Amino acid sequence: MTIPYGVISDPHYHNWNTFAVSDANGLNSRLAILLESTKEAAIAIKEAGAKHLFVAGDTFHVRGTITPSVLHYVTETYKWIINELGLEVVMLAGNHDLETNDSVYSANAAASLQSIGVQIVCGQQPFSVEVGDVNVHFISWRNSHAELLSDMKALRKRLEGDNHDIVIHTSVNKAIPTMPDVGIDAQELKDIGFRLVLSGHYHNHKEVLPGVVSVGALTHQNWGDVGTLAGYMVVQPDGSFTQHETSAPKFVNLEEGVDDSEVRGNYVRFYAAIEADEEGVKIKNTLNSMGAKGVVCNFVRKSSMMTGSASTSATSKIDSLGESVSAYCQIMHDTDGGFDVKALGALCGDILLEAETGTSE
Structure with missing residues (x-):
């Protein structure tokens, strides 16, 4: 069965200050843009024939803190995506989502979205989803690159066949040209043997090596994002993919x-x-x-x-x-x-x- 799937990453939902105001209901204007961009991406992913929307980490912005006005509007948005649009949502824990250095479910700001039907991936165990003939696996944030690589290798060793993609949240060297090499080399990730490695964390969409992809942020969020490619991905059953920008300001x-x-x-x-x-x-x-x-x-x-x-x-x-x-x-x-x-x-x-x-x- 041939079914595509959609991926976004690093939306960083937040009551942003720069160029922002709040309306009478407490909705921050920059947060509203982020939420509309999320819906825009979800609609396009649905129209592409997908049944799944995967979020590759950093759903929220401020570590260990989430304001009710952010949580309320984010919850309403994903409730609409699940109940009205009909997409299944899997949300990976990124470092910004966590109160702790490691992936602890109770310390994950996005954990409350589980109550509306979002599948939250946070902890030491990987999570897997069948998307047609492709298996998509998830490993949440690891504070150690060595630990992440070890967990990825252990998972791949248990899997048979070639149709296995993985979604992670880590820094991939060369994903941002100006960033020093403080992350994981793309070749190390490629050599583990997954068909596609899709990583959140760095806010620039780039296929660093064939099959190793920095998803990039959903939108630009600050001056540090100047020149980066933001948006969402649609991944086809054969492993090919396309990246699309939203209408959000840059x-x-x-x-x-x-x-x-x-x-x-x-x-x-x-x-x-x-x-x-x-x-x-x-x-x-x-x-x-x-x-x-x-x-x-x-x-x-x-x-x-x-x-x-x-x-x-x-x-x-x-x-x-x-x-x-x-x-x-x-x-x-x-x-x-x-x-x-x-x-x-x-x-x-x-x-x-x-x-x-x-x-x-």
């Missing part, structure tokens, strides 16, 4: 010369050198009029941009902490080089934004 870094399609509906961080504050206000208003979902501007005064020297003669012209930091990064790049000044500026901008607005997530 976090994007932009500079001068952008067009409407890059701005409209997205969270935009805009970089520019300006002469005066009035120019900055005009740029921000223009971005809003182009349909940005939210705007953060990183402006540097042209008068503060110094090249080729670490001289501080223009320091007095810098009239904000952001400009000061940006100018310092530019000075260090011009004198020492060896790093991506734009990436460093973005990182500094994130830190400053959290400090100034109290939006640390």
Whole structure:
């Protein structure tokens, strides 16, 4: 029997602060987008002929804490997916779901969803589902890479045949190009012998090696997700798969010369050198009029941009902490080089934004 199945990962349901407000019923606007994206993915997966929706970990965002307003709306969403849409849902424990370092059922924030029919996978034992002629296996979060690999090998040794896929939640090296190799090498996972290894945890969809796939997050969630591929997967009975983005806003870094399609509906961080504050206000208003979902501007005064020297003669012209930091990064790049000044500026901008607005997530 040939039946596809659907996979999402890392939805990180949360009452987000940045670019968010809550309505009179306590529904956070960013959470609402996440829930609508979940329904969008579930509908598409159902229309593809699937009967199962698998969640590859990190259902919730804050470890050891879940607010009633998040739990209520998430519960209602998955109740709709199960009862109205008719999909069976299997939800894997990820590290963000857990109050403890290890997979302990009672410490899993998603455990209460079991009462509405979600199959929760959390603990030391693997869980398996038959999807037509394919068996899909699940191993929940392991705090040790060695333990996860050992458990995967022990499971595979007990299985006969080739039609076995596995869903895990771990860091896979090279899934995010800028991430240092602190996870498991894709070849190690491939050599265990599963047809497909589908891993949550890293927020970028990528087939690192044939058959070893980072599922990627359901949506972009913060500035750290800039440039990543988010969405959901549909896996076919022959092991082929497709990845699809949802209509959720993306976090994007932009500079001068952008067009409407890059701005409209997205969270935009805009970089520019300006002469005066009035120019900055005009740029921000223009971005809003182009349909940005939210705007953060990183402006540097042209008068503060110094090249080729670490001289501080223009320091007095810098009239904000952001400009000061940006100018310092530019000075260090011009004198020492060896790093991506734009990436460093973005990182500094994130830190400053959290400090100034109290939006640390």
